[in-house]
Amino acid sequence: MKDLILKLAGYVAPSGSESAVQEALLELVKDVADEVYTDALGNGIAKKSGNGPHVALAAHADEAGVMVIHIEDEGFLRVISVGDVKAQALVGRHVKFTNGVTGVVGVESKVKLEDISFDNLYVDIGAENGDVAKSKVYIGLSGVALEPVVDIDEHKLAGRALDNRVGCAIAIEAFRQAAAAGHNVSLVFTSQQTVGARGAKTAAFQLQPDLAIVVDAVPAGDMPQATRMDLKLGAGPAVKIMDGTAIVPLKVKDHLIETAKKEGIDIQYEVWPRGLSDAGSIQLSVDGIPVGGVSYPARYVGNTSTMVDLRDAEAAVRLIVEAIRSY
Amino acid sequence: MLLKKLTEAMGPSGFEDEIRNVIREEVTPYVDKHYTDVLGTLICEKGVNKNGPRVMLDAHMDEVGLMIVHVEENGLLRFRPLGGIDPRVLVSKPVQIGPQKRFGVIGAKPIHLQSPEERTKPLSLKQLYIDIGAKDKDDALSAVKLGDVAMFTTKYEEIGDHCAKAKSFDDRVGCAVLVETLKAQFDLPLYGAFTVQEEIGLRGAGPVAYRLQPDIAIALEGTVCFDVADAPGHGQSTIMGKGPALTVHDGQTIANRRFLEFMMSVAEKYSIPYQLRRVKGGSNDYGAIHKVREGIIGGGISVPVRYIHAPTQLISLDDYQNTIRLVSAILTELAKGGFTA
Known part of the structure; x- marks a missing residue:
């Protein structure tokens, strides 16, 4: 699973520019699926018909990033955020665009750290002037702040895009196992989650599953004076109770908790009142879709580097597969 | 046109x-x-x-427009914005209200009566009202209902170099x-x-x-x-x-x-x-x-x-x-x- 995560984290996929990662993701499930395709909003979808109720897994493929909105005559780029990226966090970092062009984020002098906004930032791609810059990039081109994924210890990884390529890896493993076992499953690598769970809405409309399980990161709270969150890294996947977009229906929540008990999988409980996920968009699609969530705790969610524990991800796969089998 | x-x-x-x-x-x-x-x-x-x-x-x-939500005893109308309106652009603007298009003006305290501190601060929605020249609340309510909406009154005109205002x-x-x-x-x-x-x-x-x-x-x-x-x-x-x-x-x-x-x-x-x-x-x-x-x-x-x-x-x-x-x-x-x- 680690190799899979490392491979997936290598893709640059800011919201709205997911096509490269989608192609790679669908390639990983194509052999067990009846059908794979991408849709109008950029979702990557795999379907496998089989026995029992139709369960859809949803993991967002996108990440927050930046987009070029202005190219200065001197060759420097001005950018806006795509999703929730803090301007301060970008200063001095490398940015890589989806076409491979890289640059350094600079900030105008005379701006205090706390006052830094995207208005004061620029990306330096080494272009001598605006024409050179325009030959390399264009307005609307998106990129991400780079941060390599590193091994922290035997079980832990830290780096960019682990939120939510870890979720994609969990969903891939679970889908493959459930499909091989003959279950009626589909898988959506959702697009445009970080800008408001847009892809999940149209994907849910297409699939209209009997149950949808969202696989995503949830912030751990086991750091010094962390924002209060009763979740620990390495203590097992978290069953979503509620987040800022959805309250999980009792039946779905109970099913996931009971499944974990029967299988002897240690779980935690996700209560994340301000959390944003695909769950709400799916739940309110069509005439209402039963939705649940299996999340992996991650430290520093929303920052350039997040830390995860692979044991949580592996246990999440077991929980999801068993939950599909017994639903 | x-x-x-x-x-x-x-x-x-x-x-x-x-x-x-x-x-x-x-x-x-x-x-x-x-x-x-x-x-x-x-x-x-x-x-x-x-x-x-x-x-x-x-x-x-x-x-974007305004909705009348309250009438004061003296006949002045209180309103809320419909859509994103910067309250700072509203002072002294004429409006027309409701299906009858009753004229009104968004009023505020004249500069003569403002304290030096008041002059430095933009007016908030709470300090603004629409004056339709009514003598009291009943008079105002004979011309305007709560829930009526108001629009700006600028007329269309072509100006300058191939430009238009409205x-x-x-x-x-x-x-x-x-x-x-x-x-x-x-x-x-x-x-x-x-x-x-x-x-x-x-x-x-x-x-x-x-x-x-x-x-x-x-x-x-x-x-x-x-x-x-x-x-x-x-x-x-x-x-x-x-x-x-x-x-x-x-x-x-x-x-x-x-x-x-x-x-x-x-x-x-x-x-x-x-x-x-x-x-x-x-x-x-x-x-x-x-x-x-x-x-x-x-x-x-x-x-x-x-x-x-x-x-x-x-x-x-x-x-x-x-x-x-x-x-x-x-x-x-x-x-x-x-x-x-």
């Missing part, structure tokens, strides 16, 4: 009756069929049995582009949707897209333009006179790059000036439309509007004409199979 008729008609969000009647009268001779949905969106059909992609063009009829270019300029487009002939199934309640959350556009299920949808808008003193290149959004602005990213949409590049290539092929809308904030009806059903491909084309959402707005008539040309060229190319949704 179409722009004059459309911009001067009344139609704050949720109260689009008058503007809808004006538009209906304009389009009736040119469309096969028109009808209104439950929210009030005016839907026009033209050649819907033709072959080719089903295209929905959208322009919202509603404008209220509500957002989005009556889009409505005008759509009316002109419906007058022409295209070899594809075309739907025109004059939507409601855009300014309070893109509410009318979703249901109409759900109903029509177009293959391609384009929102026609008036959009933010701040190409004025001291605005840096990345703070302007659009430049007046540089042509229709195509959306790359806004508060509700990330452009579908393939469709954006299609629109850009059409503009280049027909030598129509265009620009990209370069700002993160704001949105248009396509933000609601693209998330409907399985997802709908399309985009946004806007006429730059200086002083948008304020009582007097300014556009370039060249931008207006070039937007009509661009929409026409896009439909022509779509009819020829230039883009596969």
Whole structure:
């Protein structure tokens, strides 16, 4: 699973520019699926018909990033955020665009750290002037702040895009196992989650599953004076109770908790009142879709580097597969 | 004069009756069929049995306005904004209220009576009221009901170098582009949707897209333009006179790059000036439309509007004409199979 995560984290996929990662993701499930395709909003979808109720897994493929909105005559780029990226966090970092062009984020002098906004930032791609810059990039081109994924210890990884390529890896493993076992499953690598769970809405409309399980990161709270969150890294996947977009229906929540008990999988409980996920968009699609969530705790969610524990991800796969089998 | 008729008609969000009647009268001779949905969106059909992609063009009829929510004992009216209005632009502006279009003025304490501290602070909504010259509450209520809406009163005029000023270019300029487009002939199934309640959350556009299920949808808008003193290149959004602005990213949409590049290539092929809308904030009806059903491909084309959402707005008539040309060229190319949704 680690190799899979490392491979997936290598893709640059800011919201709205997911096509490269989608192609790679669908390639990983194509052999067990009846059908794979991408849709109008950029979702990557795999379907496998089989026995029992139709369960859809949803993991967002996108990440927050930046987009070029202005190219200065001197060759420097001005950018806006795509999703929730803090301007301060970008200063001095490398940015890589989806076409491979890289640059350094600079900030105008005379701006205090706390006052830094995207208005004061620029990306330096080494272009001598605006024409050179325009030959390399264009307005609307998106990129991400780079941060390599590193091994922290035997079980832990830290780096960019682990939120939510870890979720994609969990969903891939679970889908493959459930499909091989003959279950009626589909898988959506959702697009445009970080800008408001847009892809999940149209994907849910297409699939209209009997149950949808969202696989995503949830912030751990086991750091010094962390924002209060009763979740620990390495203590097992978290069953979503509620987040800022959805309250999980009792039946779905109970099913996931009971499944974990029967299988002897240690779980935690996700209560994340301000959390944003695909769950709400799916739940309110069509005439209402039963939705649940299996999340992996991650430290520093929303920052350039997040830390995860692979044991949580592996246990999440077991929980999801068993939950599909017994639903 | 179409722009004059459309911009001067009344139609704050949720109260689009008058503007809808004006538009209906304009389009009736040119469309096969028109009808209104439950929210009030005016839907026009033209050649819907033709072959080719089903295209929905959208322009919202509603404008930002004010709603009367309380009458003071002395006859002064308290109000709330409908849509995003900067309270700092309201002082001393004339308004017209309700179906009877009763005149009023947004009043405030004269400078003579203000303390030095008051003079340094902009007035908030709480300190503003509309004065309709009523002698007391009963007198005011004989002319205005609670829940009535008010609009700005700026008249349309052409000024300067191919420019025009009016209220509500957002989005009556889009409505005008759509009316002109419906007058022409295209070899594809075309739907025109004059939507409601855009300014309070893109509410009318979703249901109409759900109903029509177009293959391609384009929102026609008036959009933010701040190409004025001291605005840096990345703070302007659009430049007046540089042509229709195509959306790359806004508060509700990330452009579908393939469709954006299609629109850009059409503009280049027909030598129509265009620009990209370069700002993160704001949105248009396509933000609601693209998330409907399985997802709908399309985009946004806007006429730059200086002083948008304020009582007097300014556009370039060249931008207006070039937007009509661009929409026409896009439909022509779509009819020829230039883009596969």
